[in-house]
Amino acid sequence: MNKQIYNTHNRDDQPFIHDGNHASDGSEPALASWRDGPTKRAILQFVEQVTDRNSPTYVAPAKRIAAFDNDGTLWCEKPSYTQELFIIQHFRHCVEADPQLREVQPYKAFWENDRAYFKNLTIQELGVIIIQAVSSSLQADYEAEIHDFFVHNQHPTYHRPFTETAYVPMLELVCYLQDNAFQVYIVTGGDTDFVRSVSEIMYGIPRSHVIGTSVEIKLDVRDGQPILARQNKIIEPFNEGTGKAINMHLHIGQRPILSVGNSDGDIDMLHFTTHPDHPTLPLLIQHDDDEREFAYDTGAKKAQEMARERGWHIISMKKDFQRVFAFED
Template sequence: MPVSLASATRRGFLIGFAAINAVAVWSAAAFARTGPLPSWNDGVTKTSIIDFVGRVTSPGGVDFVPPAERVAVFDNDGTLWCEQPIYFQAAFGLDSVRAMAPQHPEWKQQQPFKAFLSGNKDALAAQGEKGLLTLIAASHSGVTTDAYAASVADWLTRAQHPRFHRPYNELVYQPMVELLASLRANGFKTFIVSGGGVEFMRVWAEKAYGIPPEQVVGSSGVTQFKIDADGKPVLMKLPKVEFIADGPGKPSGINRFIGRRPILAFGNSDGDHQMLQWTAAGPGARFVGIVHHTDAAREYSYDRESKIGKLDKAWDEAMQLGWTVVDMTKDWTTMFASERGTAEASQ
């Protein structure tokens, strides 16, 4: 549904559902074999990351940061995994509506369900953003949290990206996975702070990134404790927004759920701008990074004009203040982990 989905704002979509604790150095064995960050090209970007980690982890150095204060935060969509042509959680929501349709015969006569299920793109477009939000909300509420998690896990085993024809959770960026692992090896605690639904991300984030559920901060809906018909305590997902971890909600979420200002932050869009500003404003050594999507051949190329992952004001500030901007084409030798496996097999 390219017309209606492209019109949805980042915040609009969100409303629809709503380490090692010791001083460490880069692994000598890994460095001897491939160097830190093997999927990153040598250059200014890679050097700036390695230099920052070295400075904040060197005891006695002017920029040394105790392990407890080494907090690193990462946006998810477009920063740790692909986000085009639509947010993956939106794809899950729409697929769920299709699967739920047989249990809801009334949808055949109700908009926007009628337009969506019949494939009438013009009629669906006429429903606007509100129509899309109604569809997403239908798939994210009225079930227990356990049932919802199971449905996400099941979807990930079946659904495939329309361009890459691979499961969505295989489209994580190998260079960022390496960065997360390297930071943890150097005493950092890594968090996801994303506008995506916290319960959606917690299903797969630990396996994909090594980030446990309790270190995922995301948007959330209201849940209600109940005793079900079998006498079992459950949490029901309600169609009501509790918290939106996007834009200014990101630093608020960091304060609320993490309790420490990060010393390193990565994002890719204007939805991450305030989180990057909040990180940069702290005392001492700081690292602020932006992933710039420049690789249409291996992934996608977009920034200022994109309806998904728009990068405009944050990019301008990065240029003014000297934040690190990762150019996917120039800085990454590998995009996805499967590429690395194919390349190694051919050697």
């Protein structure tokens, strides 16, 4: 069904679209951009195990849930979260419209590009700023602003549209799972609407399969038409850490059997995926390729320690990815 959504999606009104999803035409083998090795073999073996009706490890399609973190897992999160750049632009637009805001934080920091101000923000603190950025606006206006951001901006070091900054091997993995009747979800700490705005066109993942951090919504009526207004309050729990497991339960109603993350905020999602009664595959991406991407382990050390302790598979971008981005070739 996802494939159908992906293929029939009307792109005429989406000028920034790049078809980064390469694996679905059936002409190349599964996971073609993955190097042969223990990680690729583990994935292929796992999918075979759960789809073989004659195996005791068979899992019915209804229970084949896969969960992907977004930032640093599906697309590049360096040198800055894409959403952070969107917020910077939003605040700068606010200051341009009202110059007095130049002396008010956090507008001042955004206007002066004061990286030090943001450097030590946790993703939760960033979340509060996101809310300030978007509160009291109409949902439709907010979505239009996001769309506009993706049309007019590009990645600061790759100089490509952000919609091209997905990791090709991960796009292949999403496709491969969908082809095997998995329901693939994005489970992100980022703003739900921000990620929904590109989930179909970048990943072939429908809007309804994006579970992120959301703000409260109020239903108003304007000119006789119901409209959605964004409120100045995050819906708890924030979709990081235990929040990812809790919100998966609320939205999906069952645990994933495969999940992929890259940071400490994904530990609970990966742990929630493991279950003694079923075959499960928790995967942790390691950013160890400073030539093709960025090498870093800040905010991921505990996750890597847990992965080693519990035998979660680690995806090395350097060793496991034949290529990283579609624009490399």
